[in-house]
Amino acid sequence: MTGDSAAAEGVGAGTGMGDNPAGAGEGAGRSAIEHHYDVGRDFYRLWLDEWMIYSCALWDGAEGTTLEQAQQAKLGWHAEAAGAGPGSRILDIGCGWGGMLRHLLEVRNAGSAVGLTLSSDQAAVAAGVPGAEVRLEDWREHQPEGTYDGIVSIGAFEHFARSGLSSAERREVYGRFFDRCASWLPAGGRLSLQTIAWEDSGPADTPTAAFFGEDIFPESGLPRLSDVVAGFEPWYRLVAFRSDGAHYERTLASWQGRLEASRDRAIELVGRETYRRYLRYLRVSRAMFDRRVSTLYRFVLERRPAPLAGSGRAGI
Numbered sequence: 456m457t458g459d460s461a462a463a464e465g466v467g468a469g470t471g472m473g474d475n476p477a478g479a480g481e482g483a484g485r486s487a488i489e490h491h492y493d494v495g496r497d498f499y500r501l502w503l504d505e506w507m508i509y510s511c512a513l514w515d516g517a518e519g520t521t522l523e524q525a526q527q528a529k530l531g532w533h534a535e536a537a538g539a540g541p542g543s544r545i546l547d548i549g550c551g552w553g554g555m556l557r558h559l560l561e562v563r564n565a566g567s568a569v570g571l572t573l574s575s576d577q578a579a580v581a582a583g584v585p586g587a588e589v590r591l592e593d594w595r596e597h598q599p600e601g602t603y604d605g606i607v608s609i610g611a612f613e614h615f616a617r618s619g620l621s622s623a624e625r626r627e628v629y630g631r632f633f634d635r636c637a638s639w640l641p642a643g644g645r646l647s648l649q650t651i652a653w654e655d656s657g658p659a660d661t662p663t664a665a666f667f668g669e670d671i672f673p674e675s676g677l678p679r680l681s682d683v684v685a686g687f688e689p690w691y692r693l694v695a696f697r698s699d700g701a702h703y704e705r706t707l708a709s710w711q712g713r714l715e716a717s718r719d720r721a722i723e724l725v726g727r728e729t730y731r732r733y734l735r736y737l738r739v740s741r742a743m744f745d746r747r748v749s750t751l752y753r754f755v756l757e758r759r760p761a762p763l764a765g766s767g768r769a770g771i
Contacts (some may be wrong), residue, residue, distance in 0.1 A: 494733075496552070498724045500571055502713035507552040507580070508650060510610035511703040511751045524710045525702075529609075529649075530558040536647035536695065536755040537605030546603045546639065548594050553581030560586045571597060594632065597639075605645050606636050612650035612683075616677030625678060629686030637690040642760040646691065647753075653677050654700065654750040676710025677749060689766035691756035697760075700750035704741055711737040748771040 499507055504523045512525035513532055520528075523673050533555065539545050541564040547555045550570025569588045582589045590597075594611075616628040636646050687693075700730040714721060714734060721730045743749045 472609070476574050479480070494725055494729060496580055498721060498729075499552075501717040501721055501724075502710050503769065506554040506557060508554040509551055509667070511651075511699065512706045512709075514702050514705050522706070522713075525706070526554070527558075530555055531562070532753070533609060533647040533649065534558055534563050537607045537645050539563040539565050539605055539607075543604040544601075545569070546599070546606045547571070548606065548608040548636075549614075550581050551610070552577050553584040553587060553589070555586045555607055555609065556581055556587040557755050560584065569599070569603075594635065597635075599639055602641055603639050603644065604641075605647070606640060607647045609647075609649040610651075612648060613677055616676055620676065622679070622682055623740065625676075625682045626685045629678065629682060630689070633687040633690055637758050640758045642758055644758045645694065646687075646756045646758070648756065649751070649753045650683070651677055651703070651749055652683065652752050653679050680752065682755070683752070687754070687756055689762045691758055693754065694757045695753075695755035696748055697753040699753060700744045700747065703751040704744040707737050707741045707744070711741065 457691065496507070499509065503509055506523075506526065506528045507528070508526040511529070512522060512571065513529035514520060514525045516524060516528060537545060543563070543565045544567040545559050545565050547559070549569045550556055550572050553570065556568045556570045559568040567588070567600050568584075569590065570581050571590050571592050571594055572581065573591065573593060575591065578589050578591045582586060604688075612629075612632075613631055617626045620628070633646075640646065669749075684693075711734065714730075714737065719732065721733075740749075744751075
């Protein structure tokens with residue numbers, strides 16, 4: 456690992472600093488997150504956009520749209536969906552290297568932008584965003600002071616439940632996430648969520664599954680649409696929904712082209728084996744989206760005043 460110290464200046468140390476505060480049955484702990492995200496920021500800078508945004512872009516623009524433009528469009532879409540504006544207080548769950556925090560504060564003029572991550576390296580970089588509050592903290596341990604006007608979570612949901620869980624177990628994990636987010640929002644407050652998901656079939660016991668589960672994203676598993684809906688429906692109205700698998704295939708193609716163009720420098724930074732592992736990851740991921748094995752969902756959810764009757768959820 457090449458991540459910076461967890462005590463980097465400007466980074467808050469929450470109570471969720473254990474390797475896996477969620478327990479053995481749930482999502483990725485800190486060491487699993489750092490396995491992928493703390494390879495080295497200079498390596499990621501070779502193939503991500505200028506703001507180091509490591510999630511699916513939004514390619515609704517013209518044919519000549521650049522990766523940078525598509526990523527900014529994605530940030531704008533989620534910020535708008537979450538109700539970010541002048542003076543607003545927004546939480547970013549899985550804040551990465553701080554791209555959304557930067558957008559919230561510099562473009563949307565938010566009054567407060569709080570970011571959560573389990574990656575030391577991401578936290579150290581994100582803490583450099585002027586005005587941002589970045590915490591090395593699991594969402595399960597987050598205890599905010601007051602409510603947020605809106606919440607954004609982009610590309611973190613995939614890490615919340617491990618592969619191998621039953622549908623009922625996944626729904627229980629996702630339900631706890633949505634319930635906690637509901638407790639941090641007022642009635643009518645919005646959560647903008649983006650996640651990769653299985654579409655046609657999930658390769659449970661295949662070399663592809665083993666590659667992703669062991670070499671790329673340990674302790675993580677993709678959701679299915681039905682499980683996500685079951686998790687949020689008691690507390691949220693669905694305001695908007697997009698299925699954008701083709702957008703992720705295009706994003707991956709852009710990343711792959713940039714990484715291949717920087718081959719020599721990448722090998723110099725992380726070694727030949729790691730370079731090949733990431734190149735394979737990008738190629739396999741492209742194939743999964745192209746063949747409709749996986750897809751990309753974007754949800755805009757609005758908190759109900761009270762949970763649906765019969766849902767079994769307690770009121771806040």
